[in-house]
Amino acid sequence: MVQFDPDAIGEIALKWHREGRGAVLATVVQTWGSAPRPVGSQLAVSGAGEIAGSVSGGCVEGAVVVEALELLENPSAKMLEFGVSDEDAFAVGLACGGTIRVFLEPVGSVLSEEILGAIVSAQAVRRPVAYVVNTASGEGHVAGRDAFPDRFLRDQSGFEDDGETFVAVHNPPPxxxxxxxxxxxxxxxxxxxxxxxxxxxxxxxxxxxxxxxxxxxxxxxxxxxxxxxxxxxxxxxxxxxxxxxxxxxxxxxxxxxxxxxxxxxxxxxxxxxxxxxxxxxxxxxxxxxxxxxxxxxxxxxxxxxxxxxxxxxxxxxxxxxxxxxx
Structure with a gap:
């Protein structure tokens, strides 16, 4: 797996999509226990099976890639849940296991090119934005700092109280x-x-x-x-x-x-x-x-x-x- 700037994963997915290679963006939306990667971590998967970023430090990436490639054939949003065993966790450098939920969005069909382009453009000029998506319907939009001031202050992505609306905070890097x-x-x-x-x-x-x-x-x-x-x-x-x-x-x-x-x-x-x-x-x-x-x-x-x-x-x-x- 190639290591990329974590703030550039969306940019890479957008590039793959625009080149006609297909792309799926996978985002960690919830964790329990000693999860390998924090909420908001992302993995981009191309139609050729190339990956950029990480959602688990290596222990579930293979399963995410398989699911992503299937979604490119039959586009829809999909929620995956993985329990990372203590044995698998140890293999990727963790002391103990945990559970993660990963939300998959094919670019272009579910996550629109316009929305992803707006996020990437905001990152390029250090403008903070949030991607707000209903994980049940797959419908999303871009919001500014004023919509979620506490989340931007804490640099904290996560679900709203309804349990379906996920807010991905894209602050510029410090x-x-x-x-x-x-x-x-x-x-x-x-x-x-x-x-x-x-x-x-x-x-x-x-x-x-x-x-x-x-x-x-x-x-x-x-x-x-x-x-x-x-x-x-x-x-x-x-x-x-x-x-x-x-x-x-x-x-x-x-x-x-x-x-x-x-x-x-x-x-x-x-x-x-x-x-x-x-x-x-x-x-x-x-x-x-x-x-x-x-x-x-x-x-x-x-x-x-x-x-x-x-x-x-x-x-x-x-x-x-x-x-x-x-």
Missing amino acids: RLVVVGAVHIAQNLLPMARGAGFDVTLIDPRDAFASRSRFPDEAISDAWPDEALNALALDARTAVVTLTHDPKLDDPALMVALTSSAFYVGSLGSMRTHAKRVERLSKAGLTQAQIARLHAPVGLDIKARSPGEIAVSILAEVIAVMRGAAE
Whole structure:
């Protein structure tokens, strides 16, 4: 099975359909116990039996493919339920088994090309949307964040109270923007990417933001405030400044703290932060805006090395994103 970006499964299914290869989209809609994949996980199956994504980590994919290929011959929506035994669960790296329900939709006949195209287009521009489908009838539509604000906030797909209406939340992936190509950033960026974040590095200093130091990163050499404005910071974005240089950090913070970014953090001691607060206040930020700033950045785990500090920063970003920290 080829591994794909989990946010691109719908795009792959749409591509297969438009190429005339046929496609079925399978979605985990409910789980019990230690299920292998969370609700909302998806698997795309082509008419040739190609697959992208996962609904179980490998233990029921084969059965889903068989059912999907049958649906391409006789199109309809179909709900499947699997009990993952402890033995099968162990084989795919789990401690114990569970039960999952998987909803299958042939693209074009049940899940319309128009609806799937709208979802894929929204993902491309980081616009949050929900796919709302009645699993009994197969009828679905696209809704915005306002229709399910709590679900979008918790990033939680699931059934509504009627037990038939499934809401698949398609939030844009979280994004981490780091200002300052320092040693901490060398550790933080790959860690954040591994945790599912889109990452961007900003530093106009060529000696710091060189390809030899950051060979795999998206780097902007624009001035930090210009770069952040160009990125259009949204509620799924975290910003961390690491330069220790007010000429670079302060312009970035002025933009980030007046944006809808869910997290803004800055490196420095309490003494450094006190001076920073004074500067930001004089620059026109309100007390409420300045209070959004996490500084010193990161959870207090007594971190010392750049790698440990990176761990503390990413942990705090995730804690704030998941509502486990203020």
